[in-house]
Amino acid sequence: MIQHIRENRRLQGLLLIFPAMFVMVMLLVIPLTLTVITSFGQRDADGNVIYTFTLENYWRLLGFTEQGWDDLYLRILLRSLWLAVQTTVIVILMAYPLAYFIARSPEKRRNFLLFLVLVPLWTNFVIRIYAWVMILRSQGVLNSTLAATADLLNVPFQPLDLYPSQTAVLIGMVYEFLPFMILPIYTSLEKIEPSLYEAAADLYANAFRTFWRVTVPLSMPGIVAGTILTFIPVIGTFVVSDILGGRQVILVGNLVQRQFLDARNPPFGAAASIILLVMTLVLTLYYTRRFGLGEEIAAG
Amino acid sequence: MNQRRFWSALSALLIAALIGAACAAPAQAPATTGEPATGASDCPEPNPRLEVTSRQVNLFVWTEYIPQETIRCFEQVYGVRVNKDEYSSNEEMYAKLSAGGANYDLVQPTDYFVPLLIRQGLLQELDKSRLPILDSLDPNYLNLDFDPGNVYSIPYQAGTDAIIVNTAVVDPIPQSFADLWNPVYAGRLVMIDDSRAIIGATLLALGYDVNTTNPAELEEAKVKLAELARGIKLFDSDSPKTALIAGDVDLGIVWTGEAVIAKREVPSFEYIYPTEGAILWQDNYAIPKDAPNLDAAYAWLNYSMQGDVFWRMLEEFPYTNPNLAALEYAKENHPELYEEYINSNITNTPPEELQRGHRIRDVGDATPLYDRVWTEIKGG
Numbered sequence: 299m300i301q302h303i304r305e306n307r308r309l310q311g312l313l314l315i316f317p318a319m320f321v322m323v324m325l326l327v328i329p330l331t332l333t334v335i336t337s338f339g340q341r342d343a344d345g346n347v348i349y350t351f352t353l354e355n356y357w358r359l360l361g362f363t364e365q366g367w368d369d370l371y372l373r374i375l376l377r378s379l380w381l382a383v384q385t386t387v388i389v390i391l392m393a394y395p396l397a398y399f400i401a402r403s404p405e406k407r408r409n410f411l412l413f414l415v416l417v418p419l420w421t422n423f424v425i426r427i428y429a430w431v432m433i434l435r436s437q438g439v440l441n442s443t444l445a446a447t448a449d450l451l452n453v454p455f456q457p458l459d460l461y462p463s464q465t466a467v468l469i470g471m472v473y474e475f476l477p478f479m480i481l482p483i484y485t486s487l488e489k490i491e492p493s494l495y496e497a498a499a500d501l502y503a504n505a506f507r508t509f510w511r512v513t514v515p516l517s518m519p520g521i522v523a524g525t526i527l528t529f530i531p532v533i534g535t536f537v538v539s540d541i542l543g544g545r546q547v548i549l550v551g552n553l554v555q556r557q558f559l560d561a562r563n564p565p566f567g568a569a570a571s572i573i574l575l576v577m578t579l580v581l582t583l584y585y586t587r588r589f590g591l592g593e594e595i596a597a598g
Numbered sequence: 599m600n601q602r603r604f605w606s607a608l609s610a611l612l613i614a615a616l617i618g619a620a621c622a623a624p625a626q627a628p629a630t631t632g633e634p635a636t637g638a639s640d641c642p643e644p645n646p647r648l649e650v651t652s653r654q655v656n657l658f659v660w661t662e663y664i665p666q667e668t669i670r671c672f673e674q675v676y677g678v679r680v681n682k683d684e685y686s687s688n689e690e691m692y693a694k695l696s697a698g699g700a701n702y703d704l705v706q707p708t709d710y711f712v713p714l715l716i717r718q719g720l721l722q723e724l725d726k727s728r729l730p731i732l733d734s735l736d737p738n739y740l741n742l743d744f745d746p747g748n749v750y751s752i753p754y755q756a757g758t759d760a761i762i763v764n765t766a767v768v769d770p771i772p773q774s775f776a777d778l779w780n781p782v783y784a785g786r787l788v789m790i791d792d793s794r795a796i797i798g799a800t801l802l803a804l805g806y807d808v809n810t811t812n813p814a815e816l817e818e819a820k821v822k823l824a825e826l827a828r829g830i831k832l833f834d835s836d837s838p839k840t841a842l843i844a845g846d847v848d849l850g851i852v853w854t855g856e857a858v859i860a861k862r863e864v865p866s867f868e869y870i871y872p873t874e875g876a877i878l879w880q881d882n883y884a885i886p887k888d889a890p891n892l893d894a895a896y897a898w899l900n901y902s903m904q905g906d907v908f909w910r911m912l913e914e915f916p917y918t919n920p921n922l923a924a925l926e927y928a929k930e931n932h933p934e935l936y937e938e939y940i941n942s943n944i945t946n947t948p949p950e951e952l953q954r955g956h957r958i959r960d961v962g963d964a965t966p967l968y969d970r971v972w973t974e975i976k977g978g
Binding site: 341343344345346368370371374435436437438459461462544545546548553556557558559560561562563 | 687689690692693694696714717718785791793830831832833834841844845846962963964965966969970972973974976977
């Protein structure tokens with residue numbers, strides 16, 4: 299037997315990919331198939347799934363209900379998309395200068411700085427988001443600091459009404475996903491040969507031009523990778539919006555989660571998650587066709 | 599491995615961590631509360647002590663409803679590990695229980711969910727001979743119409759859904775559910791995230807039955823509630839008191855225990871029984887059909903509810919307490935807690951409020967109507 303495996307390269311390959319394939323089939327292909335099947339079903343009064351074939355769930359999501367036109371779910375989809383776009387853009391704008399700073403630091407200090415970026419991730423994600431509740435609430439850390447400052451300067455102060463709100467959700471998302479943008483951008487910036495900057499300088503490019511024509515294009519793979527790492531999870535997440543939105547800011551992730559739990563309508567939740575999946579897939583495909591695959595994802 | 603590779607590999611790891619974090623809901627797997635503690639014998643002895651061979655017991659209970667001390671003591675006196683999973687709505691509990699495979703030994707359905715769980719065959723009949731604790735319970739909370747004869751459930755705690763208001767900052771003070779629609783309250787409201795309670799309060803404000811199955815009335819309630827929802831700042835079933843005490847919100851609809859604790863922290867909070875009548879409820883313990891640790895489940899029921907253990911509820915989760923032995927014990931040993939309980943119109947619901955209060959019932963085939971109203975309200 300052992301001898302047989304040793305001689306058969308094809309068999310070796312199959313054995314090596316078997317664990318990964320097994321996991322993919324068990325945890326991805328089968329559940330996804332079940333989700334698709336469920337999404338064509340209906341619920342009974344007690345919330346059990348009746349397996350039939352109806353497109354009703356999809357029609358309802360797209361706004362065509364028995365009671366007429368209702369764009370509730372389309373608005374939820376758009377809201378999620380818009381929040382994901384906002385988060386991604388803000389995160390890029392914040393992460394780029396920091397990644398640039400780290401990449402240009404002396405080699406010895408870089409590791410330490412990257413370590414600092416990663417330290418917050420040692421704390422549980424839910425706890426970090428709860429911490430933002432303490433910061434943003436009406437008599438929280440932020441408002442009391444501002445109030446004390448305003449008091450010192452003798453200016454009138456109106457507490458900021460940040461928690462719970464959509465702005466709080468955006469802040470939480472930006473905070474959560476910042477490290478995942480910094481790292482890929484850093485990786486691609488760090489790869490740029492210093493001689494390229496010298497060459498640009500030799501050709502009389504000023505600092506701005508060098509940045510725009512040399513640095514940015516060469517760091518695009520990092521930006522693309524970071525964008526994919528941010529955009530996709532933000533669209534689907536529900537924990538941040540539950541905690542910081544006071545269960546009032548509904549994203550498509552919340553919609554899906556609630557249909558499976560509170561609303562006892564798994565078929566509708568399944569249909570919503572399939573729509574989310576298709577939407578994410580289409581956007582990602584378009585984006586990667588347009589800008590390349592973001593090689594940093596492949597950790598080259 | 600050079601540095602660049604190292605960081606690339608690290609980002610790959612992060613991707614995995616990120617995906618995990620983004621998908622994980624808080625506390626999915628039963629969270630262990632640690633190894634049974636030994637040594638200190640400050641815990642009351644079980645009376646009677648039941649025979650237990652199971653090594654653990656899996657509780658599926660409401661958030662903020664079991665004192666940590668009770669868990670620690672049970673682990674200590676029985677040497678059984680307590681695993682606790684929590685939920686914040688009956689619907690969530692039902693969805694997880696009916697999905698199966700969770701191996702829970704005890705659940706805490708509210709009154710109107712008991713018939714649904716029974717109908718779906720999710721509960722097992724209780725063995726009364728293993729429940730001496732039943733003798734300690736107030737007969738007023740036994741043998742109710744959601745489970746005649748307590749075949750499947752025994753009472754845990756009871757209470758009301760009514761209006762909490764910080765009288766120091768709110769003017770005028772609302773006297774009815776209908777008053778909550780006053781525009782001066784917009785943006786200052788907190789509500790428990792409970793579909794039947796909040797839709798129920800809306801139906802009462804409209805003058806309809808809290809258990810209506812009339813689609814037209816529910817449609818009207820939806821429109822009415824949508825109006826209120828824009829002014830609701832926060833839905834929170836886990837701890838609405840936190841936002842009330844912190845001043846994020848000033849009034850709303852909450853449960854008994856949340857109101858008591860808010861008032862303890864900030865005395866200007868008052869609990870107003872609405873003129874339409876409050877919503878009355880009772881939470882119960884029941885045993886799922888395929889509970890794997892039956893002996894430990896019965897031991898937990900008897901021990902956690904015996905008088906010298908359950909009195910703690912008056913302090914930590916002060917709801918209306920159906921446990922006469924616990925009240926008796928508190929009267930003897932913690933008179934200040936007992937006084938607070940018995941003199942509070944929140945925990946000790948006035949008889950006339952019990953008289954005019956409304957009980958939520960299982961609405962059977964009309965359930966999808968309620969679920970849909972709730973989805974459309976919460977989605978907007």
